[in-house]
Amino acid sequence: MPSRHAAIRAAITGLALLSGISALSVQPAQAIPAFARKYTLDCVACHTAPPRLNTFGERFLENGYQLPGTEDGGTTGKKSLGDLNLDDFANYTGVRLRGNVLRSHQFKQQNPPVAERGMVHNNSEFGFPEIFSLFTAGSLTKNIGFFAELESNLEESSTGIERAFMTFNNLGGNNLANIRVGRIDPSATFSFSTLRQQLEFVGESVHPSTNMVQRAGLFPLAASAKFYGLRNRSGSVISPYAPSLYNAVAETGIEVRGRPFGDWFMYQIGMLNGANETFGDSNRGKDVYGAVRFDYARTAHFSASLSGFAYLGNSNATVLTETGQADVNWHRYGIAAHVRYKMFDLYGMYTLDRIAHVPAAALASFDTSASGLSLALDTYVTNRTLLSLRYDHMDAGGDLSQRTSQSFAGFQLKQYLRSNVALFARTDLNLRRAEDGNAAARNLRHALFAGIDIAY
Amino acid sequence: MHVTHLKYITILIVMGLCASTAQAVKPPLNRDTLAEGRRIYEQACAWCHGIGGEGDGPAGWFIGRYSSPRPRNFVKDGYKLRSTASGELPTDQDLFKVITQGIPGVMPAYRSLNEQERWQVIAYLKSWNPAFEEEQPVPLTFPSGARGPTEAGIQNGRNLYVKYDCRVCHGDNGEGDGPEATAGHLRDTYELPIRATKLTDPSSFKNGASPQDMFRTLMTGMDGTPMPAYANEFAGQEEALWELVWYLRSLSGHEGS
Amino acid sequence: MGISVVPPILIRPRGELTHIMTSPQTNSPQRHSEQATTSGETYSVKSLLCFATLLLAVLQTTLVHAEPPTGTLSGRITYAGPAVSDQVFEVNRDSAFCGAQTSIRTVAIHPKTRGLEGAVVSIDGDALPVSNAAPTPLMLTNTRCTFSPRVAAGIVGQQVEIRNDDPVMHNTHISLGPRTFVNVAMIPASRPVGKPLKQPGIYTVKCDAHKFMQAHVLAFAHPYFSVTDETGAFRIPDLPAGEHHVTIWHDTLGTIDQTVTISAQGHTSMTLDYHAAARKP
Numbered sequence: 001m002p003s004r005h006a007a008i009r010a011a012i013t014g015l016a017l018l019s020g021i022s023a024l025s026v027q028p029a030q031a032i033p034a035f036a037r038k039y040t041l042d043c044v045a046c047h048t049a050p051p052r053l054n055t056f057g058e059r060f061l062e063n064g065y066q067l068p069g070t071e072d073g074g075t076t077g078k079k080s081l082g083d084l085n086l087d088d089f090a091n092y093t094g095v096r097l098r099g100n101v102l103r104s105h106q107f108k109q110q111n112p113p114v115a116e117r118g119m120v121h122n123n124s125e126f127g128f129p130e131i132f133s134l135f136t137a138g139s140l141t142k143n144i145g146f147f148a149e150l151e152s153n154l155e156e157s158s159t160g161i162e163r164a165f166m167t168f169n170n171l172g173g174n175n176l177a178n179i180r181v182g183r184i185d186p187s188a189t190f191s192f193s194t195l196r197q198q199l200e201f202v203g204e205s206v207h208p209s210t211n212m213v214q215r216a217g218l219f220p221l222a223a224s225a226k227f228y229g230l231r232n233r234s235g236s237v238i239s240p241y242a243p244s245l246y247n248a249v250a251e252t253g254i255e256v257r258g259r260p261f262g263d264w265f266m267y268q269i270g271m272l273n274g275a276n277e278t279f280g281d282s283n284r285g286k287d288v289y290g291a292v293r294f295d296y297a298r299t300a301h302f303s304a305s306l307s308g309f310a311y312l313g314n315s316n317a318t319v320l321t322e323t324g325q326a327d328v329n330w331h332r333y334g335i336a337a338h339v340r341y342k343m344f345d346l347y348g349m350y351t352l353d354r355i356a357h358v359p360a361a362a363l364a365s366f367d368t369s370a371s372g373l374s375l376a377l378d379t380y381v382t383n384r385t386l387l388s389l390r391y392d393h394m395d396a397g398g399d400l401s402q403r404t405s406q407s408f409a410g411f412q413l414k415q416y417l418r419s420n421v422a423l424f425a426r427t428d429l430n431l432r433r434a435e436d437g438n439a440a441a442r443n444l445r446h447a448l449f450a451g452i453d454i455a456y
Numbered sequence: 457m458h459v460t461h462l463k464y465i466t467i468l469i470v471m472g473l474c475a476s477t478a479q480a481v482k483p484p485l486n487r488d489t490l491a492e493g494r495r496i497y498e499q500a501c502a503w504c505h506g507i508g509g510e511g512d513g514p515a516g517w518f519i520g521r522y523s524s525p526r527p528r529n530f531v532k533d534g535y536k537l538r539s540t541a542s543g544e545l546p547t548d549q550d551l552f553k554v555i556t557q558g559i560p561g562v563m564p565a566y567r568s569l570n571e572q573e574r575w576q577v578i579a580y581l582k583s584w585n586p587a588f589e590e591e592q593p594v595p596l597t598f599p600s601g602a603r604g605p606t607e608a609g610i611q612n613g614r615n616l617y618v619k620y621d622c623r624v625c626h627g628d629n630g631e632g633d634g635p636e637a638t639a640g641h642l643r644d645t646y647e648l649p650i651r652a653t654k655l656t657d658p659s660s661f662k663n664g665a666s667p668q669d670m671f672r673t674l675m676t677g678m679d680g681t682p683m684p685a686y687a688n689e690f691a692g693q694e695e696a697l698w699e700l701v702w703y704l705r706s707l708s709g710h711e712g713s
Numbered sequence: 714m715g716i717s718v719v720p721p722i723l724i725r726p727r728g729e730l731t732h733i734m735t736s737p738q739t740n741s742p743q744r745h746s747e748q749a750t751t752s753g754e755t756y757s758v759k760s761l762l763c764f765a766t767l768l769l770a771v772l773q774t775t776l777v778h779a780e781p782p783t784g785t786l787s788g789r790i791t792y793a794g795p796a797v798s799d800q801v802f803e804v805n806r807d808s809a810f811c812g813a814q815t816s817i818r819t820v821a822i823h824p825k826t827r828g829l830e831g832a833v834v835s836i837d838g839d840a841l842p843v844s845n846a847a848p849t850p851l852m853l854t855n856t857r858c859t860f861s862p863r864v865a866a867g868i869v870g871q872q873v874e875i876r877n878d879d880p881v882m883h884n885t886h887i888s889l890g891p892r893t894f895v896n897v898a899m900i901p902a903s904r905p906v907g908k909p910l911k912q913p914g915i916y917t918v919k920c921d922a923h924k925f926m927q928a929h930v931l932a933f934a935h936p937y938f939s940v941t942d943e944t945g946a947f948r949i950p951d952l953p954a955g956e957h958h959v960t961i962w963h964d965t966l967g968t969i970d971q972t973v974t975i976s977a978q979g980h981t982s983m984t985l986d987y988h989a990a991a992r993k994p
Contacts, residue, residue, distance in 0.1 A: 039558075039565070040558060040561065040564075041558075041561060041562070042519070044518045044521070045518075045519060045561075045562065045563075048518055054514065054518050055503050055513070055515045056514075056515035066568075067564055067566070068500055068503060069496060069499030069501070070500060070569055071568070072567075072568030075567065075568050076567065076568055174499075263499075297503070297513075297514045298502065298507035298508075298513075299506040299507045299508050299510065299512050299514075300512050301512050301513075301514060303515075340514060342517045343521065343522075380522070382522065383520075383521045383522050529891065532890060533891050533892060534891070534892040542893065542895045542896050543892075543893050543896070587892075587912075619900070620882070621882045636806070639805070645892075677896050680892075680893055682884070682886070682921040684884045684886070684898040685895075686897075687897075688898075688899075689897075689900060689903055691904075
């Protein structure tokens, strides 16, 4: 059984390999993903470091994958063939392969009662890059764009459409109204975007029959559900780690967004089918959300933004009572900010969740509020080395017997061999004291990862 | 009689059309042009080049990060990609070319802006640098390479490549790995590290990869970088410089012209 | 010939007015003929007026048409401070010719006079008259892997001529701030490259092939400057008399500002020691 020492040794070997590999001579990227191919640009024209966007990339995304200040959806990269206006396939298709080659978890209590036998004890394992994403995105014609992402989690053996939507841009005038419709991530244009994290999601582990969390997940906790004992409308337990509501990874709905008064202000209003609903569910009510964002992005290599949102759920979750499931309204309010200056990219979000309409009987054992805070900093230490830090804190709500607050700090070093090939080594530390007991949020003390991130 | 009238009328109409299209293509320098140029600039260009044109837009640092290139500072920089002599400003046509074609890897092509919009932006970005009013950049004129590449010519080009120390930066085989480059000695005007162009990869040439583009780059040099102008060395010997161009083309596998 | 009735306002310079009024040969015959004097003992008011006007006219013509009084500023810039050692550089290219190491003396002191070589003395001359004399080209030579001269000064419009006297290739790169002035490859025995200075300022001269080579060219919009020679001496002739602001620049020791009063028709001498004077690096 690999010991803690062995795990640390393995990680150090991984880091040494990493630095050794990076010493090889670096070639400019020969293969570049979709938008880079279409516009003949390096990744860093739009990204601080993929997947995070710099200001130019943000405006490109907002413009429906058209160059900011233009409406080139019908022209750039396209060939006119009769009345067809077609891109080369490579101009709108890209692949991303990422995951952990090495994973190591250290726990305070080995094999606690809440966990399946053998699932929660100090371990290190080798794997392979476990997430394969195929995405296709671009512009159909002027001001009409599209995006679809197919994600395959090789470890969980699941494949599915993550996000898939169409965009209709510059309706009524330049940046007055842009519509996204389909399976969208509402926080895409927020100051803190759930999906654009340097420290990738690390899934929690849940007991298959009791649904109790047996190993904590590592997520931007401000975006996560934060409630224990909350269920969706079909009765399945919502993991406290699931990115949800406004900060969901993919929800079906429609939104309108624009900067009608200039770059400094953006409005966003949207409507979703409902949190954690399956596609095409019959509606008992739609969730609505609104957000505003204030931007400063002019000069001195500096940009900053401040945003706030309110998400009002409408029968978008349930709690289990003696009489069965009862619909509740799960709301969230959040505020986020980002500051970018030269090599520094600092971003953070605070969210406050409230659940309304919990039946009186269940109220006694159910905490109806939860909050989360995520703060992250990325900085280029050299041209090719990215240092990332993230602090996550969850003040959990829900089932009083289960809810456990959690605080984690994550550190990651990512070495870009090219703009599209990176090796990373990461460690996450539990900042809260381990309690005697079964709480997974306190039991996981320390995690180590080393892996690869490739896009082409 | 009628035919002659018709001919004159046709000429007048055509001239009128030409005049009007010429006017639409390059607008006069006035307040409206600058206002339009400013509007386009602040939506499309300021992200890298900065609101004040100083090359310090919020997205600009990431392009080179700790090294070259950084977006052009329109207020006080010289210009790298030109058809004019070393130390001179670019012509309007040079600026139009860069905006239209972009710069591979670092700047997108703005063909999607129509011609008038591109001229308006050019008028606006020139307004930051008073030198544009004082100086009249004149493009260098060169003869075209009348003789295409020949075996002997390419061999002579190789000799020139060695004689003019090109290999010291660009490497023996044009891989950008010459001793000065690998030692990290190459710096731009802001003392940022800069790479020597990989001559085996023409798609990365910032100033164009056609033989005419390469000839021009050798003559004008790239201001702000260690790449000098060779116009004085090859004055009166343009055929020799063409042979160097054919040799450089051969490095990326172009046997013919 | 018109005679202005209102006399010009005379600004008397500090120095003496050495020009004496000339004889009244410019008087108008008409007025003169009107004044018919008697035997000469008494002058009429009219004749007095006439004489006054003539005097004014003469004064005006002589003063307006005469050259403004000028003087010369000359002297020595010295450095009496602690010795500044030469800068030593490793030569990483063409060391067979340039040597394995090279040393550059930035603070060059004359042993006898303590004079500082390569300091540029200039007057704040933007308001002063400029002559139109076309100056000879400013030569900048690559020799023995150094630039010669290490410090030069010229006037806007003057041609800078770059030469290479070495058997190795040099790449002369002259910049004014971030803007390239000229960046040319110079193979051994290449023909000289000339370019006129278009803007005033401090131009840095570098060689992209040999990083240790450095020089400066200072360009001015006026001709009132001088570079100290190896004894530290400088000389600026034809300076309008009066108070002037003087700047002394050295690439290593910094800049000093002074005010000096130029006397007309003579030499004003100025000695300045870098170590003693207030420093503005």
